[in-house]
Amino acid sequence: MTAPLLSVEGVSVELPTPRGALRAVDNVDLALAPGRTLGIVGESGCGKTMLSRAILQLLPKRARLGGRVMFAGRDLTNLPAEALRRLRGPELAVVFQDPMTSLNPVLTIGTQIIETLQAHLGMDAAAAATRGVELLAAVGIPAPAQRLRQYPHQLSGGMRQRVAIAIALSCEPKLLIADEPTTALDVTVQAQILDLLAREQQRRHMAMILITHDLGVVAGRTDEVAVMYAGRIVERAPTSRLFAGMRMPYTEALLAAIPKLDSPPHTPLPAIAGRPPDPTRPLAGCSFAPRCRYADGRCRAAKPPLGDPERAGTLYACWHPLGLSESASA
Amino acid sequence: MAVLDLEVDTAVVSPVRKRRRVGALFLAAVAWIVLIGLAAALAGALPIVSPTDMDILARRAPPGAEHWLGTDQLGRDEFSRLIYGARISLTVGLLAPVIGVLIGGSLGMLAGYFRGRFETLTVGGVDVLLAFPPLVFVLAVTAYLGQSVLNITLVIGVLGIPAFTRVARAVTLSLSEREFVVAARALGATHARILLRELLPNVALPLVAFFLLGVAVTIVVEGALSFLGLGVPPPAPSWGSMIAEGRENLDIAPWLAFLPALFMFLSVLAFNIVGDTLRALTDPRPGAL
Amino acid sequence: MASFVGKRLLYLLPVLLAVSLLTFLIASLLPGDLAYTILGDQATPERLAALRAQMGLDLPIWQRYGLWLWDVVHGDLGRSFRTGETVLGAVLDRLPVSIELMVLAELMGLAIGIPLAILCAVKSGSAVDRFLTGLAFGNLSLPSFMMAILLIYLFAVQLNWLPATGWVPFSEDPLGNLRSFVLPALTLAFAEWPALMRILRSDMIATLQEDYIAMAKAKGLRPARILFVHALKPSSLTLVTVTGINIGRLIGGALIVETIFALPGIGRLLVGAIYARDFIILQGVVLFVAAGFVVVNFIVDMLYAVLDPRIRHGRA
Secondary structure, three states: OOOOOEEEEEEEEEEEEOEEEEEEEEEEEEEEOOOOOEEEEEEOOOOOOHHHHHHHHOHHHHHHOEEEEEOEEEHHHHHOOOHHHHHEOOEEEOOOOOHHHOOOOOHHHHHHHHHHHHHHHHHHHHHHHHHHHHHHHOEEEEEEEHHHHOOHHHHHHHHHHHHHHHHHOOOOEEEEEEEEEOOOOHHHHHHHHHHHHHHHHHHHHOEEEEEEHHHHOOOOOOOOEEEOOOOOOEEEEEHEEEEEEOOOHHHHHHHHHHOOOOOOOOOOOOOOOOOOOOOOOOOOOOOOOHHOOOOOOOHHHHOOOOOOOOOOOOOEEOOOOOOOHHOOOO | OOHHHHOOOOOOHHHHHHHHHHHHHHHHHHHHHHHHHHHHOOOHOOOOOOOOOOHHOOOEEEEOOOOOEEEEOOOOOOHHHHHHHHHHHHHHHHHHHHHHHHHHHHHHHHHHHHHHHHHHHHHHHHHHHHHHHHHHHHHHHHHHOOOOOHHHHHHHHHHHHHHHHHHHHHHHHHHHHHHHHHHHOOOOHHHHHHHHHHHHHHHHHHHHHHHHHHHHHHHHHHHHHOOOOOOOOOOOHHHHOOOOOOOHHOOOOOOOHHHHHHHHHHHHHHHHHHHHHHHHHHHOOOOOO | HHHHHHHHHHHHHHHHOOOHHHHHHOOOOOOOOHHHHHOOOOOOHHHHHHHHHOOOOOOOOHHHHHHHHHHHHHHOOOEEEOOOOOOHHHHHHHHHHHHHHHHHHHHHHHHHHHHHHHHHHHOOHHHHHHHHHHHHHHHHOOOHHHHHHHHHHHHHHHHHOOOOOOOOOOOOHEEEEHHHHHHHHHHHHHHHHHHHHHHHHHHHHHHOHHHHHHHHHOHHHHHHHHHHHHHHHHHHHHHHHHHHHHHHHHHHHHHHHHHHHHOOOOOHHHHHHOOOHHHHHHHHHHHHHHHHHHHHHHHHHHHHHHHHHHHHHOOO
């Protein structure tokens, strides 16, 4: 078994608020091997973005980080600022959700690509410009040479995200984190961007973390899926096995909420009732219990641990996992 | 002088942070205002010598028992002159912004409420007034009209109108669309009633805050005028003219310049603190105008 | 871009016209008679009448305005009865000194304000930030004439490093010229830096929270580059606008400073005209200064568009 490229160990993120400490991420463990893709799925507010920021060491000043993030054998949480800066780009890269806000509006596309190349690869301006054009072409942007002189607001949403991807890939990173890369884009463009990411990932044998709220996005594009709820990982399994037989009622509900092409017209979408719990007031029992249709007294009384009782490489935290008899869980 | 900029600025220090510090500062500022205000108002009744009495034998005397804060180059008692100077500064300082707040506030409210051509005219007129560097305007008008407490107060007052118009208009604009105004109109309330009963109470607090800031600015402008000798005519002692006179004696009796400067600084600072605190309370994010 | 400039120009003209009207109206506030003021109370009624006719003082006010405006547009702002020089000539003679003072003052103000603003923005909320912000606030309560006295006392009287008054033209003695500007420009700079620093600090704090700054960090760029290229540029819009407006506004403060430090600028010309009751010069200078201010604001508007490409392309 190859050593994992990324190993997230017991990571938690706490934010101080006037109403008390907010636990945005609660004791998360993850591992990702080189060249593999992990999908992290969850509703808004489940902590998936905070988790990605924790991995990247880009948390807001007031946040408190617990646990370790091991990347290529180094503990990122203990790395000095300069060493961290040097591995951002050539080893670790990120694509944010909204390219309109993640690209600097007063700098040209060219400047934003070229500066990365110059900072890490030591290229001179001319060489970097040539390489920039190549990168833009590789992500499918037409007339790349002209784009260098343009500003982000002059491009469409899909193009801007392609630019962001080109920038992220420019220094050949070992790991790319894509945080909801298609959420801010039109539906028609979403598939193109996701395919682009998958293609590049294959070509470069790059590890990738795909963060999304849409289970449909990770199907067929990831090797493993982790489902997050209320700051914790509640289920984790290889993708095919997750879809074939999911254990968490939450995951089941997420899947049911995806509109399907072959349903009869006007089929009501089974939305998940209720809302995620208030992070400043954690519940004693299972966080999902108030919205779960299988919940009972035990669920409300005690938090189910995240475990792998079937010893099949699949993790879940539920007193009454789906597809198994009542007595199967610990 | 950037001090004359009364515009609703971009949000500065977050009000939460400032409130803790300003608690003690705020009280100190209010205390100073009360102190100097009382001293100025009761100057005639206080047991101090006349500010115009010249003690030739004790010219430029340092602070001492006979003259608490010393004497100026003509032997006049500094302490007394400072108190009487406060009279001038505070009189002009308090009266001039009243003109601004009454006229400017009303214009702004009417412009923000009725919109249309009236608003365009008002805003345009205000913009033209703002096109004049303030001190130039004041100097020019007092040059033509003549120097007197009345004229100076009038001119500075008129100069303050744009700032109050802007504030009143901004607040009125943001309130006019709110439910309670729409509801009042639906219930058949007259314009006058809406303006006076619904809008005025809300506009009042920001206007008071700006009024206090206006006092600070007015004290400075009056001081500048007096410093140039173009303010309140002599022999009335004004802090500004005292500073100008003190300038002649910087090498031998620097306190003659610094004492009135200190008094003016403290007064301006006090009004700025109080006004700014109120402004932060009413309008933590002034936003765009 | 052309239509943008064109639209703004259409605004400019009515404002300039209104400014000229207001200046004229102020001048007409003079109680009594301009002819009387010029000739003094020794003048005979015949001489007064003759002068009035010559100056057109007995025409209706709107006609006088029209004639005056006509002259102004043709570059004739009048001629001083006292000194005999043309108003325009007097103004243009002294304009370079005032401009030099205002530009130096604003540059010094920026030199103080910008580094402090960046420092405060980066360390926002810390003791340093609170101290500097408090200092800025306090400085605002110290008007320029007070600051001038303070600086003169410190540098001229006590330390004797810099001259308290006196001015030499640049062409004669560049170093001496600059030396004579240090205290006056510094005085004004102290009045300028608080507002500049507040604005930049506030904008930078907001910018530093933007996603594209997090992205710049995620790209592994050097902190200096992130600060000065990615953060400073988008934060500088308001600063540039205010700087431009302030340079024009400085005329008010420059007035006092020029008088205190005896610099032969427009401000001193104005004050001198008031002392001498030379109303012709006064009227001309007031018009010049106000119109100049309006024009400077206009130019600043244009500069704004250069800095923010979104405005240029019509998509603010």
